[in-house]
Amino acid sequence: MKKWLPYLLFASTVLSVTALLATSANGQEHESQEPFPKVENAAWHSECSGCHMLYHPALLPTRSWKKIMGGLDQHFGENASLDAAQREEITRFLTSHAADRQLNARSRRIVQSIPPDDAPLRFSSTLYFIAHHDEIPNTLYQRKSIGSASHCAACHHGAEQGEFSESTVRIPR
Amino acid sequence: MRNVFASCLCLAALNAPAAPFQELLGQYETQARQENPAFNGFSAARGKRFYEEKRVASSGRQSGCFDCHSPNPAQPGKTHANKIIDPMAVSANSKRFTDLQKTEKWFRRNCADLIGRACTAQEKGDFIEFLAHYK
Numbered sequence: 668m669k670k671w672l673p674y675l676l677f678a679s680t681v682l683s684v685t686a687l688l689a690t691s692a693n694g695q696e697h698e699s700q701e702p703f704p705k706v707e708n709a710a711w712h713s714e715c716s717g718c719h720m721l722y723h724p725a726l727l728p729t730r731s732w733k734k735i736m737g738g739l740d741q742h743f744g745e746n747a748s749l750d751a752a753q754r755e756e757i758t759r760f761l762t763s764h765a766a767d768r769q770l771n772a773r774s775r776r777i778v779q780s781i782p783p784d785d786a787p788l789r790f791s792s793t794l795y796f797i798a799h800h801d802e803i804p805n806t807l808y809q810r811k812s813i814g815s816a817s818h819c820a821a822c823h824h825g826a827e828q829g830e831f832s833e834s835t836v837r838i839p840r
Numbered sequence: 841m842r843n844v845f846a847s848c849l850c851l852a853a854l855n856a857p858a859a860p861f862q863e864l865l866g867q868y869e870t871q872a873r874q875e876n877p878a879f880n881g882f883s884a885a886r887g888k889r890f891y892e893e894k895r896v897a898s899s900g901r902q903s904g905c906f907d908c909h910s911p912n913p914a915q916p917g918k919t920h921a922n923k924i925i926d927p928m929a930v931s932a933n934s935k936r937f938t939d940l941q942k943t944e945k946w947f948r949r950n951c952a953d954l955i956g957r958a959c960t961a962q963e964k965g966d967f968i969e970f971l972a973h974y975k
Contacts, residue, residue, distance in 0.1 A: 719921035744899030746949040814922035
């Protein structure tokens, strides 16, 4: 066996793995630029945007939406209760378009980032969010023009329509 | 001729539709009379005290109507999630108190949160009386 053969094999393996990683990273990058599918429901639109921005159902899994809609009388410290008919209609809408019912790459990755026994109430507490905002210091969210990490639309101007691609991000001063 | 003109003006005044908030106030007045036979009308001054009162929300947070709706009700307010709330004063927002369902929904939520019970028709009427005439 030639002495240099193992080195050659090692080098080619490194090169092909690197190439593979680069391709899949580009693939992910490309896939995750897709906006969420357009969805609409009048009750969801009017009732869920009275106090905060409108969150797309594809941001959280079914179990999170069920938990949120089951606790509206204590909704992040405020009473956001609805009558039974509206609550049921909005729950049906949110769960039928939830992240775990979506085929898009971003929703799949969001779901993968949540432990199966967890039902987060905030998208900003998911590992997906944290990993994708690791370069953002906490002080930036506290800017008056932003307020908090839950105000997606401050930087992602198409957030309410499900558009989160990095190329459309504009961080306000 | 002058008389004819004057009586026309008079008729126009009689036929002028009541401001939409009057309709809501009328409904709260009926309820208030049922809740309290000694009901003696709504008071903007009581409504002002109610609006400005410092309260503790069910979350433990120091709050009050003015907290989200702005101490000056002719100005827009802001929710804790940074969403602008249109002014409460009818003089600054003519849509305010024109929809009974919406008005009731917010009284139901905010009274439970800030007072820990449902508001009485008297309290609701005083509140609207204050905001309907706020300049």
